[in-house]
Amino acid sequence: xxxxxxQNEALVTHIYxxxxxxxxxxxxxYIYPSHDLEHDGxxxxxxxxxxxxxxxxxxxxxxxxxxxxxxxxxxxxDIPWASQQMWAPDAAYKNGKYYLVYPAKDHDGxxxxxxxxxxxxxxxxxxxxxxxxxSYSIDPAVLIDDDNKAxxxxxxxxxxxxxxxxxxxxxxxxxxxxxxxxxxxxxxAEFSEDxxxxxxxxxxxxxxxxxxxxxxxxxxxxxxxxxxxxxxYEGRYYLSYSTGTTHKIVYAVGDNPYGPFEFKGTIxxxxxxxxxxxxxxxxxxxxxxxxxxxxxxxxxxxxxxIKFTEITYDESGNIQTIEPYENK
Ligand code: FUB
Numbered sequence: 001x002x003x004x005x006x007q008n009e010a011l012v013t014h015i016y017x018x019x020x021x022x023x024x025x026x027x028x029x030y031i032y033p034s035h036d037l038e039h040d041g042x043x044x045x046x047x048x049x050x051x052x053x054x055x056x057x058x059x060x061x062x063x064x065x066x067x068x069x070x071x072x073x074x075x076x077x078d079i080p081w082a083s084q085q086m087w088a089p090d091a092a093y094k095n096g097k098y099y100l101v102y103p104a105k106d107h108d109g110x111x112x113x114x115x116x117x118x119x120x121x122x123x124x125x126x127x128x129x130x131x132x133x134x135s136y137s138i139d140p141a142v143l144i145d146d147d148n149k150a151x152x153x154x155x156x157x158x159x160x161x162x163x164x165x166x167x168x169x170x171x172x173x174x175x176x177x178x179x180x181x182x183x184x185x186x187x188x189a190e191f192s193e194d195x196x197x198x199x200x201x202x203x204x205x206x207x208x209x210x211x212x213x214x215x216x217x218x219x220x221x222x223x224x225x226x227x228x229x230x231x232x233y234e235g236r237y238y239l240s241y242s243t244g245t246t247h248k249i250v251y252a253v254g255d256n257p258y259g260p261f262e263f264k265g266t267i268x269x270x271x272x273x274x275x276x277x278x279x280x281x282x283x284x285x286x287x288x289x290x291x292x293x294x295x296x297x298x299x300x301x302x303x304x305x306i307k308f309t310e311i312t313y314d315e316s317g318n319i320q321t322i323e324p325y326e327n328k
Pocket of ligand 1: 018019034047050087088138139156226227275276277
């Protein structure tokens with residue numbers, strides 16, 4: 001079976017899609033991206049150009065099969081607590097159900113994390129009435145660990161509002177740390193058994209260099225910006241994320257879901273477009289990076305397209321760096 005044909009090509013061309021969270025459910029690859037609506041507006045640092053109001057789910061029987069659009073599975077108008085900006089979602093399977101975990105702004109303009117459920121990985125998803133109590137910021141990613149415990153990773157700077165949650169409560173004036181101070185880390189919280197609440201307040205994750213020192217806020221090639229994803233490889237936890245202003249997907253490795261994670265290197269060099277956001281999934285014996293870029297729209301940052309490419313590890317478990325356009 002050849003899987004070359006679809007790698008590094010836009011997987012979906014009839015709508016714009018971004019932030020792909022890929023999973024293998026029921027033997028197929030399912031992709032849960034966000035949906036960029038087309039418009040001619042400007043771009044802003046708070047990301048308000050991302051006109052997003054619904055989610056579609058996509059699936060592929062295998063890496064070279066056609067991509068199936070399962071249609072709209074959730075719309076903001078059906079979520080009582082949410083007002084706008086349905087940004088990057090993730091999905092999980094637990095207790096015989098599928099959970100769509102997504103960020104949106106509440107009616108006060110504060111990002112929160114919501115849950116919607118389905119019996120089918122292709123949806124449609126039924127939203128809970130309220131967001132997860134104690135949740136905030138954006139880009140939820142779910143890890144179901146080998147012991148069946150489920151964890152939610154969250155966080156994103158700037159428009160993702162993580163700066164506003166540094167004191168235990170919401171402070172709309174919160175700012176990034178000074179460049180010589182430790183960078184803000186993503187947050188983690190364990191889900192309750194029913195996946196509808198957190199068991200604990202979100203905790204900050206520490207990302208450190210090879211000497212154990214925290215990565216500093218001014219180290220923009222390595223510090224966390226948004227888009228956390230955690231996968232396990234040979235028993236270790238790999239935390240990957242976007243560096244935002246330097247447009248890379250990088251990773252750090254740790255020995256438990258809470259970290260600390262030691263910075264290791266770059267997975268994906270900058271793509272066309274400002275944002276870069278990914279997921280990592282194993283399908284059969286290969287590992288794939290799902291990512292997005294803005295090549296289909298000729299570089300319009302708020303009109304992105306999801307893609308995938310294979311990743312490889314060396315003997316020490318280091319992920320080889322990908323140059324995004326070398327296959328073109
Ligand atoms: O798609 C909207 C936002 O842009 C996401 O939440 C971020 O990760 C960035 O991709």
